[in-house]
Amino acid sequence: MTTAVLDPNHPLESPRKNYLNREYGVLSWLLTRDHKRIAILYIVSITLMFFVGGLFAVLMRLELLTPQGDLMTSDTYNKMFTLHGVVMIFFFLIPGIPAVLGNFLLPIQIGAKDLAFPRLNLLSWYLFMIGAIGTFVVVMLGGLDTGWTFYTPYSTQYSNTHVTLVTLGAFITGFSSILTGLNFMVTVHRMRAPGLTWFRMPLFIWALYGTSIIQILATPVLAIALLLLAAERVLRVGIFDPSIGGDPVLYQHLFWFYSHPAVYIMILPAMGVVSEVIAAFSRKRVFGYTFVAYSSLGIALLGFLVWAHHMFVAGISVYSALIFSFLSMFVAVPSAIKVFNWTFTLYKGSVSFQTPMLYALGFIGLFAIGGVTGLFLAALGLDIHVHDTYFIVAHFHYVMVGGVVMAYFAGIHFWWPKITGRMYPEWWGRLAALIVFLGFNLAFFPQFLLGYLGMPRRYHVYVPEFQVLNVMSSAGASVLGVGYLLPLVYFIWSLKFGPKAGPNPWGAVGLEWTIASPPPTENFHETPAVRWEAYDYNAFEEAQRDRAGTP
């Protein structure tokens, strides 16, 4: 029997005042310390960055329609892929899920009124914006052409573009990431509601916790690497440039010591979102909850030990390559655990197919392909051939776009009613999910074939025999672009015209579904007590009935 709690049309009325309409005016947003309002600030800025980064991608795919360089010069093309990488990685993928969904949900999911350090949280957003604006200034001044990896000695001695400014921007944005991680970690340790033990926490919180470890421990190394780079470029201190006594491969070690774990900063929160969505739309506890929780920590820790697999052809010793290849195989295990457990969560569940679930199912398929192609790259003898080709471009887009972006869309659709109090149009949502899935595969699957054929990445012009596959990829990219624009339109539409959402439109389990949509500023009028295991539908319902019965 369905109870009132799981009924989407539950008549529990929303209170008149919530976090959105409590105060008005620009200053009430720019000086807010409410984690929910800060999440909204992030949504706006990150969406902007996503479409700016996407615009660079569109221009690149247009250029690659033909083998010759006929749309733009080589210098312009090089700036396009550099800015696409910088904007998407530093200003969309890394902050994306933690700063938007994490900020909004982490305190609510653990029954707290806010994060541990609300002012620090606001500071994180301002640091992020300084970095983002710095990047826009660089675009206005003429761009950057080093690739998002800033490899030395090209970046320190040979590039005539604004390397120093961009590295400073990324340096500052890094602090935003560190502070967010710190804030999350302290909040999870200190502010959980009574009864919410570690192993009753939602898996999204576990994933954010794992992410915080990486943000705090790895990001400072990027900051160091970028500072050294700037020092060499500006002051001519010989660190990486061999002509003044440096070692260019040292830079790659420092850079990947951060940037490989950074991959997990992006994918771990995505995995957390997918765990939530799969559980909610199967109405079941995630299969192997403890294994999934521990695998998040396993990924966070093992992720620190695999960085040199980016350098198998960079002239590192054969023996260190053997070790890094072994550890890279090892880090694939916790990801495999997650995929199998998500799949088995559906077993004997009550599966429904609203938009968030479609994105989550798409995520599992695409992440599986992205994950197994990682094995191709971790296998030493094979990596030599596919390294620095379109194979790797396809691989990381399957993980980053097929994985992270799909999960971000799953999460935004899932929690949109909670964030705004309105439902998005379901039919349009499903259509967009389908378009994104098809467009994505058409855009990036041909790139695996291109890579094995031998087309190197970052090529402005290419040999004619690669054209057909490139045209397919560009066609897919334009379909994908349409799929991304649709939600932008219907989300904005839904703010005014979407049907009002009740507190728990999906019939899901979790503290965020026990409060009004949109939530009041203080989240909970009184501190909730958690008496149910994670995703335990029966106990959760009972607890809600009890609460409703005792006004």
Add this chain to the structure above:
Amino acid sequence: MFDDLPLFPEAASSVARDVDQLYWFLIAVTGAATMLVIVLLITFAIKYRRTPDNEVPDHEPENKYLEYAWIVIPFIVFMVIYVWGAQLYFRMNRPPDDALEVWATGKRWMWKFQHIGGQQEINELHVPLGRPVKLIMASEDVIHSFYAPAMRVKRDVLPSRYTTLWFEPIKAGRYHLFCAEYCGTEHSKMIGSVIVLPEPEYQAWLAGGTAASPLEEGERLYTALACNTCHAAEGPSARGPSLNGLFGTEVRLRSGQNVIADENYLRESILNPGAKIVAGYDAIMPSFQGQVDEQQLIYLLTYIKSLGVTGGAAGQPEAGSTLARPESGAAVAGPAARAAATQAPDTEGRP
């Protein structure tokens, strides 16, 4: 335009087929695993779709054995992939002793090749069919990467030291050569060809080359830079260690370490002499950083590698590996008179 759609690259080297085999194995194994996941997802999603009867399903207990199974089984599969890939990598990193050596220099945005017999080429590399070729590579500016897809080989080319790569062509033809590490504006035009010729044609091509022998150039430079005042070509001298028969041997350093005198050791000792001081000597040698360019380093190293090699009988251990071509080996005995006549000082760039 759309009539040819290649889906698989040509396999033109001895390792190419082995790389492809590993590739197909991975496609089979990971394809099966991915299909399993997708089929299960679709089956479960349809079979357990929400109906009025299962609005809230029963609690399903965890199954530890299933968990262990999908930890252990993938791990075993990953280890098979690991060992297979590692073996291949080992092979690809160990050039055969009889490999034909060619020096390669990457420079924005061109490839320069220096054959041991003196032939030089730009953006084209001629190699003989059926003989292993070893490239000793360095860059004059930023990091490049030598990539010949048909050979399945790739190796970054660094400005700081030599990296090597080898392959054995098994099919005559002209194949792509790409720069695979982003190196600036014309990165995508830093391309060329690897041309595999059957032995007779290769010999004919070699005979067409007219440059001076790198050995003679090296000997000339060795004197011009006054290396011989401290490192006398014959016998020991007081100020610097003898270089006679040095290449490939173990050197004892002042720090107590032992190092092999390979190309990178020689390179470092010329550009940054203070880094590794030979036991019993003082750090008095000046750096030649900025005074010799990559091409001149190739000449000097070719000469130093030859020292002491032809002194005695033909049975010298290093002779085979350093000097694959007998005619250039013969030139060691004495500087040929034509050396001075043929080659003006380096045409590529000034020291």
